[in-house]
Amino acid sequence: MLGLMQDRPLALPHVFHRAEQLFGHKRLITAEASGERVTTVAEWAVRVRRLATVLDSLGLSADARVGTFCWNTDRHLELYLAAPCTGRVLHTLNIRLFPEQLVYIVNHAEDEVVFVDRSLLPLLWPLVDKFETVRHIVVIDDGAEHEIPEDPRVRDYEELLAAAEPFAGRFTVEEENSAAAMCYTSGTTGNPKGVVYSHRSAVLHSLITLTSDAFALSERDVVLPIVPMFHANAWGIPYGALLAGADLVLPGPNMTPEAIVGQLERHRVTVTGGVPTIWMGVRPLLADHDLSSLRAIVCGGSAVPRSLSEAYREAIGVPMLHAWGMTETSPIASVSSRRSHQEEWSEDERADARARQGQPVPFVDLRIADPESGEELPWDDRATGELQAAGPWIAKEYYRGEGGGAQFTKDGWLRTGDVAAVDGWGFVRLVDRTKDLVKSGGEWISSVDLENEIMAHPAVAEAAVIAIPHEKWTERPLACVVVKPGRSLTAEELIEFLTPRVAKWWLPDAVEFIDEVPKTSVGKFSKKTLRDKFAGYTLPS
């Protein structure tokens, strides 16, 4: 027997029309080179309607991939709605990818057009001749002074909008499972892989950002997403803010700590979100600014250092709100918000809980499993296994079948590649990436934990641990260590330092001193590069 409820698709046109109808008076504030632009949702909505007409007039296919190479701006937000509301697929290009990766993903997605901020032209233009399917480069003039190439493919965003009539009537997307947006993983191994979001996943994920124990976005909020709109939907904040009716403050190209803290203070921002690096940069400025309006600082992208979160709590009374997810999970999968069982805890215990990746949000299921046998492991905070995720905004495969399904289980869960323990409250604690674990004698050594212990040595600037094949133990750890300028350190001194701090069988079999730890395009440790460098390495017997 079927229910008798209306067959209304869960689709982004609802988000657009809701914002236009109910929240036309709310503000969109964007920082540009020439100052701040303040506009309203009503004015923005008319521009979205014009842009919809522009997409038609450019002759794009019905499901064209629409590339964007943009900062967090109101213009980018116009594209966020106009592309999917007209049936096209918003393809956010991560400006931090290596050039060859950018060329790869534009061609792989078969983008027909790329919208680019003028300030980002120098990064994009040298690659344009390698884009096989791109027919238009639409330049959004953000006041940067970079020269605009004279080329028949180049169009001006404002000229196109000015010439277009606003689309009249309501946008419709009948099939909620149709593609709304896509984003490629930054790819620490192999080529970037495309994740394709549906309208259904996008609106459900947006709604989650409004729930109390996630970000609790409300009409009364003023929201500043520092997390880039060019990657992983900016954690769902742009769509969520529109759905809630919050004011949006957008930082544009100027991501200096001074610019960010200025916007936070000036606009009485209540909710913001960014990666730990951002908050490390802002931290020294806290004392000189009034940030009393802030109620939540969402932090994710990598593990939130406990000390950073505590520094904010001590300075302004607001610790980090750690959220966890990845491109493949839209990305919000878990949030470490406060729970009633913590009421009796000490501030210290709460800080420990806040440094965890938190509890799955509604509609998301998480489990940990032995990465080889697939056996599900208990939630006792001791057992560690591969974290796997299921839910309506979690990927089931990559675009065009890339990766051959290796990252998905037989029963359809995403293998996140993270290794985690989960406590009895369902709070996740990441310990490593599966591929970075050192498998020694049937047990696992967490490379991340070992690195943290090594980096606790006062002479160490940074360190990465990789596994080296070993005849007897399968694998053993090699520590790759960068010594701080002006300091010295020997392998023996380091081992002596570690001996009281880790289990004896965790002690590295060798220490190599290097100049720096290689990084990926988005700034993460590239252990792949290190493994290549030390391929064939012989451990001392």
Place this chain on the structure above:
Amino acid sequence: MLGLMQDRPLALPHVFHRAEQLFGHKRLITAEASGERVTTVAEWAVRVRRLATVLDSLGLSADARVGTFCWNTDRHLELYLAAPCTGRVLHTLNIRLFPEQLVYIVNHAEDEVVFVDRSLLPLLWPLVDKFETVRHIVVIDDGAEHEIPEDPRVRDYEELLAAAEPFAGRFTVEEENSAAAMCYTSGTTGNPKGVVYSHRSAVLHSLITLTSDAFALSERDVVLPIVPMFHANAWGIPYGALLAGADLVLPGPNMTPEAIVGQLERHRVTVTGGVPTIWMGVRPLLADHDLSSLRAIVCGGSAVPRSLSEAYREAIGVPMLHAWGMTETSPIASVSSRRSHQEEWSEDERADARARQGQPVPFVDLRIADPESGEELPWDDRATGELQAAGPWIAKEYYRGEGGGAQFTKDGWLRTGDVAAVDGWGFVRLVDRTKDLVKSGGEWISSVDLENEIMAHPAVAEAAVIAIPHEKWTERPLACVVVKPGRSLTAEELIEFLTPRVAKWWLPDAVEFIDEVPKTSVGKFSKKTLRDKFAGYTLPS
């Protein structure tokens, strides 16, 4: 092009397994005749699993309608999950319906079993022989002393559970549009009509109760739904509380103001919900109880009197949070929560806004339309029209096609039968029911507004206004007035009182004094009965 997200159904098993896995330690507190029963979600979940086995062992069909005739209790909450999680359809029977209506809906839904609280047996048992498809009456012993009939159809709930093994593994419902629950309208005209909720509508509607600008249910809440679980999903609070992981306090059969205020105080309840009548009853007790834990008093079911809301705000600092909806809308369609544009308003203006029915929640669309031409009307707070609703938890038709679709527009929106104005912020203000409007000379007279003016006379106990056919003006108002005991009032005195208060053409053409305004089974004015009584009435010329 399709999205590549997991095909996870939006279905109630997720709500159950989430609560069981993450919130096993949370409390369920139920008031019974013999005192309060405190249990945990973990213990409750085992009982749900046993109950699932019981439903099989009773030989129910795969999609059997499972009737419940119960108060708000943890047992009723067991049925709320066990029935839909095993593919059956929870059919909550409104204990306030007239006996012939109850017989009608049990037979119309073809219930195979009815679960009944022992304290409600005297209402149900006399009807059982008229139930055509019911094979089992399962009595939930709530400590009431009513005799349990010796009859082969009668089974004991606890005995059945004790004999059943808990269902092992995960519940699955593959088709999210399959029926999860049903509820009949109380029906002021004609027979009650069945609304059939799907799994999809139930979980989406539950999620809405967690969003900031709705009820903002959180894991840290202690929630007391006074609104009955036997009608309209208790406003989504039971499923919402499970999804959020809140503690639940359930009032059982004792709905006296003293019992309610005792539970609110004793359990430090943070969110509660009930109809205005409940809060009128509790109001005199506010001064003697510590209700400082309360953060939200959800109120709906009928318009919230501004004075009642203000009395609560003045006494305990928490006004009513007015939510609007109906059986056909699951029911949450709009909520009158605080908005940023009200920040600068006076407390008086805010009180006016709080007395409105509020702004549509995410995923719900509302519009007002001329009930005859269907033309959409502007949101200027002046134009009034029929309120129509669309969204994934709004009915598209009634069970077995009852009503012939008259309550739905050609484009699939629900015609709510309410007449409303909407202001520029999208805040709804109900003015009447469409069928109660008086259509005079091409204009409408709101019977509700006119009644309010009449009831402002100090000698009037209650009053209802109905339309009487009129040759020249189409219709003219007749006032049916109940005078307070010991007071006297003439028609002339009333008209004189009204003259400075309403437009001249709103003045009733006649006044009839009656002993009481007839009521429906759920306590609303039955204007149908009045119209029948005054059929053929001749207005003075």
